Amino acid sequence: MKQKEHILIVGAGLCGSLLALRMAQRGYTVTLIEKRPDLRKVTQDAGRSINLALSDRGLKGLRLAGVEKEALQLCIPMNGRMIHPENGEPFLSPYSGRKDEYINSISRPGLNILLLNTIDQMANVTTHFNLGCEEVDLEHASATFKNYETGNTQTFSGDILIGTDGAGSAVRKSMFDHKKFLFSFSQQWLTHGYKELEIPADENGGFKTYKNALHIWPRGEDMLIALPNLDGSFTVTLFLPYANSDYCFNNLTTAEKVEEYFRKEFPDALELIPNLAEEYFNNPTGALGTVKCTPWHCYGKTLVMGDAAHAIVPFYGQGMNASFEDVVVFDEILEKYEGNWEKVFFEYEKARKIDTDAIADLALDNFHEMKEHTASALFQQKRKLEIAFETQLPNAYFSKYSLVTFNEAIPYSEAMKRGRAQDKAILNLLDDGKLNDGLSLEEKLALVKEETNNIMHDDAVVKKM
Amino acid sequence: MKQKEHILIVGAGLCGSLLALRMAQRGYTVTLIEKRPDLRKVTQDAGRSINLALSDRGLKGLRLAGVEKEALQLCIPMNGRMIHPENGEPFLSPYSGRKDEYINSISRPGLNILLLNTIDQMANVTTHFNLGCEEVDLEHASATFKNYETGNTQTFSGDILIGTDGAGSAVRKSMFDHKKFLFSFSQQWLTHGYKELEIPADENGGFKTYKNALHIWPRGEDMLIALPNLDGSFTVTLFLPYANSDYCFNNLTTAEKVEEYFRKEFPDALELIPNLAEEYFNNPTGALGTVKCTPWHCYGKTLVMGDAAHAIVPFYGQGMNASFEDVVVFDEILEKYEGNWEKVFFEYEKARKIDTDAIADLALDNFHEMKEHTASALFQQKRKLEIAFETQLPNAYFSKYSLVTFNEAIPYSEAMKRGRAQDKAILNLLDDGKLNDGLSLEEKLALVKEETNNIMHDDAVVKKM
Numbered sequence: 001m002k003q004k005e006h007i008l009i010v011g012a013g014l015c016g017s018l019l020a021l022r023m024a025q026r027g028y029t030v031t032l033i034e035k036r037p038d039l040r041k042v043t044q045d046a047g048r049s050i051n052l053a054l055s056d057r058g059l060k061g062l063r064l065a066g067v068e069k070e071a072l073q074l075c076i077p078m079n080g081r082m083i084h085p086e087n088g089e090p091f092l093s094p095y096s097g098r099k100d101e102y103i104n105s106i107s108r109p110g111l112n113i114l115l116l117n118t119i120d121q122m123a124n125v126t127t128h129f130n131l132g133c134e135e136v137d138l139e140h141a142s143a144t145f146k147n148y149e150t151g152n153t154q155t156f157s158g159d160i161l162i163g164t165d166g167a168g169s170a171v172r173k174s175m176f177d178h179k180k181f182l183f184s185f186s187q188q189w190l191t192h193g194y195k196e197l198e199i200p201a202d203e204n205g206g207f208k209t210y211k212n213a214l215h216i217w218p219r220g221e222d223m224l225i226a227l228p229n230l231d232g233s234f235t236v237t238l239f240l241p242y243a244n245s246d247y248c249f250n251n252l253t254t255a256e257k258v259e260e261y262f263r264k265e266f267p268d269a270l271e272l273i274p275n276l277a278e279e280y281f282n283n284p285t286g287a288l289g290t291v292k293c294t295p296w297h298c299y300g301k302t303l304v305m306g307d308a309a310h311a312i313v314p315f316y317g318q319g320m321n322a323s324f325e326d327v328v329v330f331d332e333i334l335e336k337y338e339g340n341w342e343k344v345f346f347e348y349e350k351a352r353k354i355d356t357d358a359i360a361d362l363a364l365d366n367f368h369e370m371k372e373h374t375a376s377a378l379f380q381q382k383r384k385l386e387i388a389f390e391t392q393l394p395n396a397y398f399s400k401y402s403l404v405t406f407n408e409a410i411p412y413s414e415a416m417k418r419g420r421a422q423d424k425a426i427l428n429l430l431d432d433g434k435l436n437d438g439l440s441l442e443e444k445l446a447l448v449k450e451e452t453n454n455i456m457h458d459d460a461v462v463k464k465m
Numbered sequence: 466m467k468q469k470e471h472i473l474i475v476g477a478g479l480c481g482s483l484l485a486l487r488m489a490q491r492g493y494t495v496t497l498i499e500k501r502p503d504l505r506k507v508t509q510d511a512g513r514s515i516n517l518a519l520s521d522r523g524l525k526g527l528r529l530a531g532v533e534k535e536a537l538q539l540c541i542p543m544n545g546r547m548i549h550p551e552n553g554e555p556f557l558s559p560y561s562g563r564k565d566e567y568i569n570s571i572s573r574p575g576l577n578i579l580l581l582n583t584i585d586q587m588a589n590v591t592t593h594f595n596l597g598c599e600e601v602d603l604e605h606a607s608a609t610f611k612n613y614e615t616g617n618t619q620t621f622s623g624d625i626l627i628g629t630d631g632a633g634s635a636v637r638k639s640m641f642d643h644k645k646f647l648f649s650f651s652q653q654w655l656t657h658g659y660k661e662l663e664i665p666a667d668e669n670g671g672f673k674t675y676k677n678a679l680h681i682w683p684r685g686e687d688m689l690i691a692l693p694n695l696d697g698s699f700t701v702t703l704f705l706p707y708a709n710s711d712y713c714f715n716n717l718t719t720a721e722k723v724e725e726y727f728r729k730e731f732p733d734a735l736e737l738i739p740n741l742a743e744e745y746f747n748n749p750t751g752a753l754g755t756v757k758c759t760p761w762h763c764y765g766k767t768l769v770m771g772d773a774a775h776a777i778v779p780f781y782g783q784g785m786n787a788s789f790e791d792v793v794v795f796d797e798i799l800e801k802y803e804g805n806w807e808k809v810f811f812e813y814e815k816a817r818k819i820d821t822d823a824i825a826d827l828a829l830d831n832f833h834e835m836k837e838h839t840a841s842a843l844f845q846q847k848r849k850l851e852i853a854f855e856t857q858l859p860n861a862y863f864s865k866y867s868l869v870t871f872n873e874a875i876p877y878s879e880a881m882k883r884g885r886a887q888d889k890a891i892l893n894l895l896d897d898g899k900l901n902d903g904l905s906l907e908e909k910l911a912l913v914k915e916e917t918n919n920i921m922h923d924d925a926v927v928k929k930m
Contacts, residue, residue, distance in 0.1 A: 182752055186651030242647075287647055424927050431926045455923075461896045462889050 004028045005341075008158030010133050010143060010171055011035070014108070015306030015323035016164030017115035021065045022327055024122040026334070031156060032125055033145060035132040035165070039109050040116065050196070051227045051235050053078070053214070053317030054104040054111075056408045061324025064331060070114055075104035076228045082213035083374055084224075084268060092213060093374065093383055096399070097390025101406040103214070103317060105227040133165060136174040141301040143171075160341055161302045164323075167291055169308035181298060190288040190313060190367070192239050193249055197279045199272040201232025208272050209234070214317075216370055217266050221245055223371035224266050236273060239288075239371065249285050288313045290360050296349045300342030305330065310356035315366040316404060318412075322359050325408070326352065355412040362404060362416050382426045385435065389445055397445060417456070425451035469493045470806075473623030475598050475608060475636055476500070479573070480771030480788035481629030482580035486530045487792055489587040491799070496621055497590055498610060500597040500630070504574050505581065515661070516692045516700050518543070518679070518782030519569040519576075521873045526789025529796060535579055540569035541693045547678035548839050549733060557678060558839065558848055561864070562855025566871040568679070568782060570692040598630060601639040606766040608636075625806055626767045629788075632756055634773035646763060655753040655778060655832070657704050658714055662744045664737040666697025673737050674699070679782075681835055682731050686710055688836035689731050701738060704753075704836065714750050753778045755825050761814045765807030770795065775821035780831040781869060783877075787824050790873070791817065820877040827869060827881055847891050850900065854910055862910060882921070890916035 004027045009020050012034035020032040054075060062068040079102045080094035095102060119125050131145035131154065142157035163171025175183050202208050207228060209215065215234070217224040221241060226234040241248045247261045255277035262270040270276065291311035297303040306323035329352050330344075337343045373379040389397035400419025403410055410418075425448050429435045435444050469492045474485050477499035485497040519540060527533040544567045545559035560567060584590050596610035596619065607622035628636025640648050667673050672693060674680065680699070682689040686706060691699040706713045712726045720742035727735040735741065756776035762768040771788035794817050795809075802808045838844040854862035865884025868875055875883075890913050894900045900909050 182654040182754075184653045186653070188649045188651070189647040289647075424923065428923050428926050458889060458893050458920075461893050 005159035006031065008141060008143065008156055008161045009033070010136075010161065010163045011165030011169075011306075011308065012112075012116065012127060012129075013164065013166055013306075014112055014115070014320050015308075015326065016162075017112060017119060018061055018065055018324055018327050019162065019164055019305065019330070020125055020127075021067075021115060021119050021122070022331055024119065024125045025065065026331075028124070030122075030125040031158060032119070032127045033131050033133070033143075033156065034127070034129045035148075036129065038116075038129040039113055050108045051105050051229055052108050052111075052320050053227070054106045055317065055321055055405045057318070057328075057405075058321035058324040060408050061321075061327050064328055065118075067114060067118055070118075071106070071111060072104075074110045074114065074230065075106050076230065077102045077212055078105055078214045078227070079212050080214075081374065082210055082215045084215060084217040084266070085375060086219060086265075090210075090215075090268075092210075093380075094387055096402050096406060097387045097392070098394050098402075098406075101390075101402060102212075103405060105214070105229070107229065108320075110230075133170040136161065136163075136171050136302065138174060138178060138302045139299045163302070163304040163308045164306045166307045167289065167311035169304060171302065172291075172293060172304050172308050175293070175295075175298060175302075175304070178298075181295070183293065183295070185293045186291065188290045191243070192241050192367075193285045193287055195238045195240070195249075195280060195285050196283050197236040197238060197273055197276065199226060199234040199236055199269075200274065205232045207232050207234070216374060217269060218371050218373075218375040219265050220372050220375070222247065222265065224269055225370070226269070234272075236269070239367075242285075252280070255281070290364065292357060292360060294349070294353060296353070297345035300345065303345050303348075310353075310360060312356075312360045312363045313367060314363070315370055316359065316363040318359050318363060318404065322356055322412070326356075358412040358416040359404070362400075362412065362419075365420075378427060378430060381430050382423070385426060385430075385444065388441055389448075392441055393445060397448075418452070421452045421455040421459070422448065424455055470624035471496065473606060473608065473621055473626045474498065475601075475626065475628045476630030476634075476771075476773065477577075477581065477592060477594070478629065478631055478771075479577055479580070479785050480773075480791065481627075482577060482584060483526055483530055483789055483792050484627065484629055484770065484795070485590055485592075486532075486580060486584050486587065487796055489584065489590045490530065491796075493589070495587075495590040496623060497584070497592045498596050498598070498608075498621065499592070499594045500613075501594065503581075503594040504578055515573045516570050516694055517573050517576075517785050518692070519571045520782065520786055520870045522783070522793075522870075523786035523789040525873050526786075526792050529793055530583075532579060532583055535583075536571070536576060537569075539575045539579065539695065540571050541695065542567045542677055543570055543679045543692070544677050545679075546839065547675055547680045549680060549682040549731070550840060551684065551730075555675075555680075555733075557675075558845075559852055561867050561871060562852045562857070563859050563867075563871075566855075566867060567677075568870060570679075570694070572694065573785075575695075598635040601626065601628075601636050601767065603639060603643060603767045604764045628767070628769040628773045629771045631772045632754065632776035634769060636767065637756075637758060637769050637773050640758070640760075640763060640767075640769070643763075646760070648758065648760070650758045651756065653755045656708070657706050657832075658750045658752055660703045660705070660714075660745060660750050661748050662701040662703060662738055662741065664691060664699040664701055664734075665739065670697045672697050672699070681839060682734060683836050683838075683840040684730050685837050685840070687712065687730065689734055690835070691734070699737075701734070704832075707750075717745070720746070755829065757822060757825060759814070759818060761818070762810035765810065768810050768813075775818075775825060777821075777825045777828045778832060779828070780835055781824065781828040783824050783828060783869065787821055787877070791821075823877040823881040824869070827865075827877065827884075843892060843895060846895050847888070850891060850895075850909065853906055854913075857906055858910060862913075883917070886917045886920040886924070887913065889920055 006029045007023050009016050009032045012032050020030045024030050059068055062071045080092045082090050082092050084090045130148040133143050134146050135144040141159060141161040142155060144153055144155045147154055163169050165171055176185055199208055211228050215226040223239045226236045228234050243250045252258050252261060258277050258280050290313055296309045305326050312319050330348050333344055333348045386399040400423055403415035403419050429447060429451055471494045472488050474481050474497045477497050485495045489495050524533055527536045545557045547555050547557050549555045595613040598608050599611050600609040606624060606626040607620060609618055609620045612619055628634050630636055641650055664673055676693050680691040688704045691701045693699050708715045717723050717726060723742050723745050755778055761774045770791050777784050795813050798809055798813045851864040865888055868880035868884050894912060894916055
């Protein structure tokens with residue numbers, strides 16, 4: 001048997017680590033190179049750093065590499081959104097009417113460490129840290145790195161190079177700058193940025209507010225959210241315009257203004273965040289961007305994957321899940337065409353790009369849904385009806401959220417098409433008063449399905465033109 | 466009165482020349498700098514070079530600067546598309562049922578020369594050629610150029626710098642590379658390229674085929690088009706995939722293959738193009754891209770306009786028209802806020818970007834319409850009905866094409882919204898057999914309007930969420 005190729009993977013974040021693990025399991029020799037220091041050797045409190053939403057598509061990727069069970073031990077289930085309205089009491093808006101459909105809060109470094117520890121048990125993976133990619137030779141699967149510890153430059157070569165180096169990918173940048181083929185590229189920034197804050201655990205290590213939910217304070221343009229951590233704390237994120245708003249990052253410049261803003265907009269959250277001003281001014285303001293590009297590969301030698309190929313905004317909680325699903329799809333294509341890398345790369349992009357484009361667009365939709373719609377009466381009526389469908393007719397209806405989040409057998413692009421048509425159908429039927437109380441739930445569902453099919457049919461007539 | 470500012474305009478193509486003329490007319494001191502040699506001093510046959518479609522929005526811009534009449538003398542009216550089907554005789558598909566609605570074929574260099582000659586009569590414009598922009602100081606409205614004649618470097622400074630340097634804009638690139646503000650950017654390439662060919666005039670200087678039309682040979686994936694020139698020739702453009710097709714640029718590598726392809730797909734055109742293979746191999750293969758970006762301006766000092774801000778594919782014949790309309794909108798905003806450049810730039814982008822985004826998307830739609838749909842029975846039924854509406858009820862119906870091309874009082878974004886809804890309404894009514902022959906034309910129009918309003922209403926319910 002021919003010896004399997006040497007795969008150079010640039011970026012040992014979540015996607016790169018899972019990919020390296022899987023490629024090693026398939027028998028490849030893997031060199032995994034990371035710009036940052038080894039997470040396990042630097043001081044940090046994993047439970048208090050950024051957390052992410054892990055759901056079915058991500059779990060499928062972890063299952064493929066045999067690490068699902070260990071990952072689930074790091075998870076806190078979140079069954080729904082705890083909406084904190086501007087006026088009135090908080091209420092739970094479930095993610096689904098089916099009991100087994102929930103998402104999980106998980107620590108990003110915690111999960112990354114789990115993957116790196118598992119990789120360390122594989123004899124055919126070598127991992128390097130503190131090496132920043134400076135130049136990529138796309139045609140020859142080699143790259144030059146700066147060693148941040150010694151200051152020296154090092155070149156690594158493989159048979160294949162895969163860039164999993166995140167939204168700011170150096171590998172993708174080298175494709176953009178290469179100019180020998182047409183490279184379509186888009187980076188779209190929101191006019192909102194984000195800032196992380198913290199609700200600490202109570203003195204007994206318990207949770208200061210309801211644990212098993214993703215908390216949202218929707219305020220139209222602004223939004224605060226909070227996800228629970230294993231140590232009893234919550235990571236809080238404020239989403240706020242940079243400029244052109246009564247309260248925005250550009251004018252919240254003093255502790256007084258920040259506290260005034262929270263007192264006005266998020267008084268119940270303010271009580272739970274003891275170090276508001278300190279954290280606000282110490283923590284950086286992050287930007288929120290969507291990156292799309294094509295081709296993802298060149299010369300049958302170099303490929304980008306995960307955020308490097310398709311960075312999305314965080315509002316669907318699907319960034320990590322989409323990247324892990326990349327690894328699953330790539331593994332399936334590799335199984336089919338192993339040995340012909342050009343074919344593997346081509347078929348992988350052909351199968352996958354339509355779906356990563358879809359989740360990027362869905363994530364932008366959800367930004368508006370979270371900050372505005374969750375507070376609207378029509379939206380709440382829609383959700384109430386959808387939850388009734390999913391609770392009482394659990395095999396007959398799947399909301400857009402369920403299709404995207406809990407149905408990994410349905411591609412994102414399909415989930416988007418059907419989910420958007422359903423939303424449009426329900427919103428219009430509600431708006432036209434056609435879902436009146438005289439109807440049974442079954443009759444309402446029949447109406448929704450009929451209207452959804454009409455919408456999809458009408459769109460298809462235009463598309464097939 | 467305070468002396469008016471010094472405006473540095475980078476790029477003396479169609480947009481930059483019209484802008485320079487208008488700004489000079491408003492009393493500004495203008496320095497206009499162009500990378501290429503002076504069109505008027507290099508050998509070329511204006512009538513035989515690239516031609517463009519000039520229509521109402523573009524004419525409005527030329528009118529604003531007082532050069533419409535002169536421009537019209539360079540025009541050949543095109544009343545419709547002459548469709549050359551794969552089987553059967555060519556037929557004319559009018560652009561509108563209203564007699565006064567047609568587009569014009571005009572020579573790009575001819576029109577550019579007209580603008581440059583008019584500029585030369587203004588004492589307050591200085592024009593420089595052969596200066597390639599190498600670096601822009603965005604904060605100080607100055608830029609450094611390489612003089613292609615002397616090899617030297619020259620720096621020019623103004624109070625305001627406006628980049629009208631086209632799809633590959635150096636000014637926009639300097640915004641992209643600047644990294645001190647979030648710059649959203651997208652470049653999207655089609656997988657088709659284009660190649661220019663020529664149908665020469667006949668021996669008497671007459672037209673070898675019907676003069677007053679834009680000729681199209683739609684073939685699904687491929688397409689050939691031809692626009693008339695004043696000298697009796699037609700500029701022909703072949704649109705073809707680069708790869709992955711029976712016939713594509715990558716495999717049409719010999720004169721025999723090129724001729725075989727034309728004999729098979731475009732036999733009537735082949736007869737009119739005597740130097741097919743020679744031109745095919747001498748002329749470059751051009752790429753077709755869409756560029757969008759935001760912000761268009763920074764520091765109240767620098768702005769991009771025209772293709773530099775929003776390059777589009779050529780399939781709606783609106784690239785030049787959109788750029789000239791930019792000048793009209795900019796002039797209106799300037800009239801309102803003159804003196805406050807930051808405000809002018811902000812309000813200009815706010816008013817204009819939604820419309821240039823729309824025409825970019827419409828131009829991509831039209832690519833599919835031209836190469837595929839013009840050959841489809843359902844599309845032809847739709848056009849027949851629309852022409853009947855426009856001919857017999859000329860004040861009651863405007864097709865998407867008419868809204869975009871002949872109704873400059875309606876912004877592109879509005880034209881897109883209404884035009885797409887109308888198309889969807891007609892296609893679905895036709896597909897469902899609801900526009901049967903028993904109905905009068907007025908009854909058909911009433912049905913179309915009702916269905917169009919339903920579609921726009923249903924979309925609005927989702928949007929307002």
